[in-house]
Amino acid sequence: MLATIDDVLIFWLTPWSEALRGTCVWIERFGPPISGKKKPDDAAPKWLRPLCLQRWVAQAIAARLAWISAHPEQEAYRFGRESEPCWEASAWASYDWRCLRTFSEATLLWLFGMEVERLLRIMQEPPSLVGGVDWTRAALGASEHLIQVYKEVKHRQPAQAGQGRALRARGILREALRRFSVGEDEQL
Numbered sequence: 427m428l429a430t431i432d433d434v435l436i437f438w439l440t441p442w443s444e445a446l447r448g449t450c451v452w453i454e455r456f457g458p459p460i461s462g463k464k465k466p467d468d469a470a471p472k473w474l475r476p477l478c479l480q481r482w483v484a485q486a487i488a489a490r491l492a493w494i495s496a497h498p499e500q501e502a503y504r505f506g507r508e509s510e511p512c513w514e515a516s517a518w519a520s521y522d523w524r525c526l527r528t529f530s531e532a533t534l535l536w537l538f539g540m541e542v543e544r545l546l547r548i549m550q551e552p553p554s555l556v557g558g559v560d561w562t563r564a565a566l567g568a569s570e571h572l573i574q575v576y577k578e579v580k581h582r583q584p585a586q587a588g589q590g591r592a593l594r595a596r597g598i599l600r601e602a603l604r605r606f607s608v609g610e611d612e613q614l
Contacts, residue, residue, distance in 0.1 A: 429471075429518065429566040437562050439465045442477040445484035446545070446565070449491060452553040459557030473570055479596065480569055482603055487546045489607035500609060509543040511551065513560045518567030526578045535602050538575045542606055544568045575599075 429437075437443050438460040447453050467477055474480060494502045503509060529537070545568040548561065555561045580595035604610075 429563045431559070433471050433566060434559055434562045435460060435462075436465060436469050436471065437566060438557075439463070440467055440470050442467045442470050442474070442480055443484075445481055446487065446549070446569075449484060449487045449546070450549040450556060452551075452556040456553060456556075474566070474573060476573075476576075476592075476596075479573065479576055479599065482600060483542055483545065483569070483572060486542060486603035486607040487549060490546060490609075493607060493609050497609065503543060503547070505540040505543050509540050509547055511544060511548045511564050513555075513564060515563075518563050518570075521571055521574045523574075523578075526574060529578075531579070531582065534575050534579055535598075538572060538579075538599060538602055539606055541568050541571045541575070542603065545572075 438447075438458055439462055441464070447458065470477060494500070526534070545565060548565050548568060551561060576595060576599055579598055580591045583591035583594045585591065
């Protein structure tokens with residue numbers, strides 16, 4: 427999904443992205459580039475859902491930034507060049523579902539961690555990029571990739587009475603986010 431201009435505007439006006447925007451020091455210092463009447467989360471694109479996962483990712487990014495600040499001797503980025511932001515439309519395109527289906531769960535979790543780190547690195551970009559259409563599309567693209575991985579992890583969960591697939595998939599990814607936030611996300 428290549429984010430439309432409406433999607434870009436919604437990013438700046440809906441509550442779901444507020445925690446993520448809050449991790450960007452440049453937005454905090456200079457204010458958001460777009461302001462207007464706030465919209466409810468219902469206006470967020472369907473392809474970004476579940477929004478609770480987006481909020482958890484933002485919380486993990488904030489925790490990781492605090493961890494990086496407290497551990498300057500440690501390597502900040504575990505995924506190296508793989509997690510560098512890319513400002514070209516091809517990088518924001520949706521993952522191919524057929525490819526995701528061929529990956530092992532370990533590879534999916536690696537991909538999830540890499541995309542979380544990419545989103546963290548997007549939030550650290552210089553103010554000349556922050557808030558621009560390409561910056562916002564890169565953030566939305568990484569957010570969509572996280573949802574695609576979530577949906578594939580959910581798809582693989584066995585159907586059992588008492589605990590749904592979504593709940594088990596969210597538990598797996600919350601643990602991955604916990605490890606990411608405290609520097610335990612070793613690259614596979």
